[in-house]
Amino acid sequence: MPQSYIKKILDARVYDVAIESPVDPAPQLSRRLNNNVLLKREDLQPVFSFKLRGAYNKMMHLTEEERRKGVIAASAGNHAQGLALSATKLGVKATIVMPRTTPQIKVDAVRARGGKVVLQGDTYDEASNYAKKLVQEKGMVYVHPYDDPEVIAGQGTVGMEILRQVHGPLDAVFVPVGGGGLAAGVAAYIKFVRPEVKVIAVEPEDAACLKLAMEKQRRARLPEVGIFADGVAVAQIGKETFRVLRKTIDDVITANTDEICAAIKDIFDDTRSIAEPAGALALAGLKKYVEREGCEGKTLLAIDSGANTNFDRLRYISERTEIGEQREAILSVTIPERPGSFKKFCNALGKRNITEFNYRYGDDQDAQIFVGVSVRQGGEDRRELVSSLEGMGYPVLDMTDNEMAKLHIRHLVGGHRPASVEHELLYRFEFPERPGALMNFLTKLGNRWNISLFHYRNHGAAYGRVLVALQADPTQRKDLESFLDKLAYPYHEESENPAYKLFLS
Template sequence: MTKNTTINYREKIEHSHVYDVAKITPLEFQPNLSARINNRVLLKREDMQPVFSFKLRGAYNKMASLPTDTLKRGVIAASAGNHAQGVAMSAQKLGCRAVIVMPTTTPLIKINAVKARGAEVILFGDSYSDAYVKALELEKSEQLTFVHPYDDPDVIAGQGTIALEILNAHPEPIEAIFCCVGGGGLLAGIAAYVKAVRPEIKIIGVEAKDAEAMTESLKQGKRVMLDQVGLFADGAAVKQVGEHTFALSQQYVDEMIVVDNDAICAAIKDVFEDTRSILEPAGALATAGLKEYAKRNNLSGKTLVGIASGANMNFDRLRFIAERAEVGEKREAVLAVTIPEKPGAFKTFCRLLGDRNITEFNYRYSDPKEAHIFVGVAIADPNESANLVADLIAQGLPALDLTDNEVAKLHLRHLVGGHAPQAENEVVFRFEFPEKPGALMKFLDTMGHDWNISLFHYRNHGADFGRVLVGMQVPPNEQTEFAEFLQNLGYPHWDETHNPAYKLFLG
């Protein structure tokens, strides 16, 4: 018996204190998305809360339940985003002190939003983990109460009020409810209530491909700690789920779905087309998972509910999302095509494309015999991409489908035409740098070697981290030192030396 079985979550949810600050958000029909996937899609608009996120519910429910003398001493939280704003607004309503520890990498827009609610902001460390440790220190030294972002029964119950509202708004049959998952508070709260009231409704958790802590934990039957997490869906980038949330998910969650960044971008566009609202990446996870579930199970005519969990979007990130949405929706194929460097070859290539719309075209002369072209083509469905590649190859034009190649889509499309045969012993790595002053110098100082940097590409995407592609000339007898450098650096990294797109355009 787990600790959660002693808690009546249905009762806690039905008696939660959330509506002093939170509002009952609409459950909206999505006509365009519903028509496209042939199911009835309803979106629970938590992006319409006063802080543009569901996090307000759990934070306030926890704080409102504290004894008066405890509340007077104040609360503390560690967060870089939505939870911070929820705690700050709750403290403002309850008239108590709130201290929020945020990583130094937190964008200024988020820091200012928290300060505007009257909270004290302390910047500490490079990551949420650093901020969390600092918050626990201050909790003891200043006798504050820590408000956990997800692993607390009162926080879980506050998030569970969303389920109560969904079932009140839609008493008719529902096939499944989809929730984004970071630490698991939203998923656990909704699952606990729905399974107590309408157990026939499936509860599906959705995680980003590079941050699937709950998926792995449920597979292994224990909480696992991920070595690193991708930060695109930063609102759900958690290395380890909570004890309470994991136990509840084991009891009540029917399935987990993992989606990639392109699918998230496509979901943001889907919601925009129906609502004219722009969700943050974590806020669109449920919609991305809903689409994947319907496709995977060949569903038709069912009612599917997704939680639009947040809309605290950095404006600069929109460029990246717009670039990737069509690929995520399988409406664009990204190809590398080799054609003879002779008159008429380009015309032959274009004729083979037919009346398809060209979305991107990159080419630079580099060889007297053949030309490598990076091209984006609008397609109607994924099968069309494979057929197009086959047609090109049949006509003697070697073609490679790069639609799922992260390096190609993120970096090489901006670097096409840069062959460097003189760059001997080149290794190519993709890194995620903290988006803060000094990150590059740390890279160079840690390198501490005379390895020549032969390629470097960085592009700001309005995130808390930067995506960087680096080529370095590392002699074979120095591979051990290079491995030590990567370990000491501590930045997430991926070896792309043998990536076919790199070989074709830059190797």
């Protein structure tokens, strides 16, 4: 029974290596959600994740003979770092099998903490199978990242701390789930001590192994697993963790990639720290819970479970955040192919901020543009925008939820210049990035020269950058350059750029 974990959790040896992480308020998010939102900051641990709690507690329960054999584990990174640090502290050799898809920051961190890294397979399960093979061949002790009572008890100290740190009401605790070690430990403790507190598991939509098991009332394996939230990319819930969770968890919520990215931004806004996708997963679930239940005035806590993510992944996270917060609409709009159409369309948008504008001349009848527009949070404003544009006669396709459009099409709008487009000149412009800047640019550009290519994306920088192709025959070249000089926007002609010649001209 889950109650058997209480003594194990109370006796767990974790504080030789772990800190009692703080519970921090999230004031901006609390105001926005009309609830008291708290974050349990496991990202502040020495390995930037809760995982060293379970790893060290397991190590402390090994016999001297087992320690001499050395330990081995399969991990996407955080358990690996925790085990490597624990083993180094206790003078034990540690071998870690990691999927090849593991972020390099985690691989480097394991090596820096004294662990030997073996890269094998593309998923946790493939790495785990290889680690178990090495156990048979070399006799090392396997330290499971989640499906072990001592590991679960070590992670359960997070729940013990939460109840000690949160004074007053606590309505729900949101816990990220991969294999279920953290959730099982936290749920076992909280449900025994304060059964009125809801414990809600949160999984990625593309790695929802607990949700699948709860629906089937038995453990089942997902046919494939998404790896964006690599720290929870597990195909099957643990046997021991499921035994505990099926009796203690109140609900399972799933979050998609955009929602996780939005939660990463929420954590940054309130703490100035950057969570990894799995680290922000619980908060993404908390936000969905508030929207679903319509609750107000509640005290809700999300476990920020880790901060191990590659810096270059932030580009992708930032790109998806606005959509995850439902503050950007991605639309395909058909406008007439004639000078002045861009400006007229921008006028139709009113004071809404344009976040992206992509176009390439196709024919002399219609222009197909790919446009991003800021909208108020929630879907209603987006629907009103689409309805308003359709009412003005613009054919509109809402692609905000179109994964291919967000991942690929937005970067492919363009192509080579059609044969009917003559005398095309390409220019790169910069202008101060502020509300209305793009509209001001189009107004000054006027209708004299036809635009045959247009690309703009708001990146939150001080200066906006626009790539524009204008049609001007040789007799107009001098007038065009004189006009551009008077625009007072820095510009560079790119008509001879080899990238333009290869892919666009």
